[in-house]
Amino acid sequence: MTDADLPRVLHIAAAVHPSLPEDAAVFAERLALYPTGCLVHEHGGAVDSYVISHPWQDAAPPALNTLLGKLPATPSTYYIHDIALMPDARGSGVANTIVKTLMAHARQNHFATITLVAVNNSARFWRKHGFEAVNDRSLAAKIASYGADARLMRATLPPA
Numbered sequence: 001m002t003d004a005d006l007p008r009v010l011h012i013a014a015a016v017h018p019s020l021p022e023d024a025a026v027f028a029e030r031l032a033l034y035p036t037g038c039l040v041h042e043h044g045g046a047v048d049s050y051v052i053s054h055p056w057q058d059a060a061p062p063a064l065n066t067l068l069g070k071l072p073a074t075p076s077t078y079y080i081h082d083i084a085l086m087p088d089a090r091g092s093g094v095a096n097t098i099v100k101t102l103m104a105h106a107r108q109n110h111f112a113t114i115t116l117v118a119v120n121n122s123a124r125f126w127r128k129h130g131f132e133a134v135n136d137r138s139l140a141a142k143i144a145s146y147g148a149d150a151r152l153m154r155a156t157l158p159p160a
Helices: 003-016 024-033 094-108 123-128 137-144
Strands: 038-043 046-056 077-085 113-118 151-156
Touching (some): 003 038, 003 077, 046 094, 077 094
Antiparallel strands (some): 046 077
């Protein structure tokens, strides 16, 4: 992903997550803080999917639509902030490829876990990739800001 991709990424985010809006500054900051974890997929010369991910603290997902300021000096997990695919990209295997790529990246960077907040009834997809729900009552209000069906999930990664 590059800065030039951000308008298309924002378009995809609005189309895929209309009930979970985030400011352009959130996407720009994540890209600036950890460009290695911000990827796009193109089909037919147009971006049809993206992922935003970065090192973070386990069991402490950022609140929706907030700036991070900086990444933690000693992160304890790799965090998937968002994966979004336009309808035409779904069922193509792109999502599975993205997840495998992120897991390999996390392992290569010596993370033992990868975490995310599953939204839009996606928990089943994530369970197929080894993620399990994390039930932490202290995070209930923050997770609820992502929607009624939101679930904090974590996968344990094998060593690299």
